[in-house]
Amino acid sequence: MEIDWKALSLSERETIQRYYENSPMQNCEFTFANNFLWASHYRMRYAVIEGMLVFAMQGEPFSVTFPLGGGDEKRVIDILLAYFAERGLPFCMQLASRGQFERLEELYPGKFEAEFDRDMADYVYESEKLVSLSGKKLHGKRNHINQFKERYPDWRYEPITDENEDECLEMAQKWREDNGCDEDEEKSEEFCVTLNALRLRKELGLRGGLLRAGGRVVAFTLGEPGGGDTFIVHIEKAYADVEGAYPMINQQFIEHEGRAYRYINREEDMGVEGLRKAKLSYHPAILLEKGTAVIKK
Numbered sequence: 001m002e003i004d005w006k007a008l009s010l011s012e013r014e015t016i017q018r019y020y021e022n023s024p025m026q027n028c029e030f031t032f033a034n035n036f037l038w039a040s041h042y043r044m045r046y047a048v049i050e051g052m053l054v055f056a057m058q059g060e061p062f063s064v065t066f067p068l069g070g071g072d073e074k075r076v077i078d079i080l081l082a083y084f085a086e087r088g089l090p091f092c093m094q095l096a097s098r099g100q101f102e103r104l105e106e107l108y109p110g111k112f113e114a115e116f117d118r119d120m121a122d123y124v125y126e127s128e129k130l131v132s133l134s135g136k137k138l139h140g141k142r143n144h145i146n147q148f149k150e151r152y153p154d155w156r157y158e159p160i161t162d163e164n165e166d167e168c169l170e171m172a173q174k175w176r177e178d179n180g181c182d183e184d185e186e187k188s189e190e191f192c193v194t195l196n197a198l199r200l201r202k203e204l205g206l207r208g209g210l211l212r213a214g215g216r217v218v219a220f221t222l223g224e225p226g227g228g229d230t231f232i233v234h235i236e237k238a239y240a241d242v243e244g245a246y247p248m249i250n251q252q253f254i255e256h257e258g259r260a261y262r263y264i265n266r267e268e269d270m271g272v273e274g275l276r277k278a279k280l281s282y283h284p285a286i287l288l289e290k291g292t293a294v295i296k297k
Helices: 010-022 032-038 073-086 098-107 127-132 136-151 165-178 185-199 245-258 273-280
Strands: 044-049 052-057 092-096 112-116 122-126 156-159 207-213 216-225 230-238 263-265 286-288 291-295
Touching: 010 032, 010 052, 032 044, 032 185, 032 230, 044 073, 052 073, 073 098, 092 098, 098 112, 098 291, 122 127, 127 245, 127 263, 136 245, 156 245, 165 185, 165 207, 165 216, 165 230, 185 216, 185 230, 207 245, 216 245, 230 245
Parallel strands: 230 263
Antiparallel strands: 044 052, 092 291, 112 291, 122 263, 122 286, 156 207, 207 216, 216 230
C-alpha cells in the first residue's frame, strides 16, 4: 500500500480549500494558511485518497487526520489502517473533533478510543460579544479599552496593506526582542510563522489589521474565514507596555473583519497558564475539543 504524500505549496491553495468548503470545520488547523505556515514545523504532507483530503504529520508518532471531502470515509480509513499496519506503525489520527470520533464509532463500533488534550482545545467566542463587550463579565475589558482611548486620543485602526506592512514587520522585530524569542525555540518558531504570515498574507488569503497610538504601530493581528460561520484569528501581537493594546486590537479587528461571522476562533492556549487565563477572561461560548484516535488494546 503506497500513498503519495506531497509537500504543500502555494499553488495548491485553491485545490485544498475546495475540500474544506465541502467539509467545513471550526478547528483552527483546517485552513490552508495554517497548514502552509506550520507545515515544516509539523513535517506535514497531504494526499488525496479516493477523492478525499488527508494530512500526515511525519514526526513521532506518525499520524493522519480524518478524511475530508465528499467521498467514502470508511474506504479511505480502511486504506489508512492498512498503510499503518504494513509499516508496523500504531494507528494514530490527530486533531479529530468530537463529531469525527462519533463518526469513527459509527463506522467501527468499539474499535477506537479517544484521547482529548485540554491544552489543544480551541477558544470559540460569539463575535457580537467580542465587539460590544457587553455585560458584567466583560466590564474590565471595556475599562481597558476606554483607558486606552483616553491615553491615546490619536489612536486609529488600519487594515494591513502593502503601504504599512513594513511597519508591522518592524514592530514584530521589536516584539521579538522584548519577548526573548531567540532564547526560546518555540517562541522563535512562532515568530518565523508570524513573519511569513505578514509577508505572504495576500497569497494565503489572510486579513490583517493594525493599531496605531502616538503615530506608531503598537499592535497587529492576522486571521481568515474558517469553516461555515467561523472566523479564525491566527496571530495577534501587541506591546505589553502599551496598556490596553491587546483588548483594543482584539475588539477592533473583529469589528472590522469578523463581525459578519457568528463565531470567532482564537485558537488554543497550548497549556500556557497566562494565555489560558487571558482567553478564559473573554468567556468563550465553546471550548472546541480536539483529540487523538487510537486503536483499543
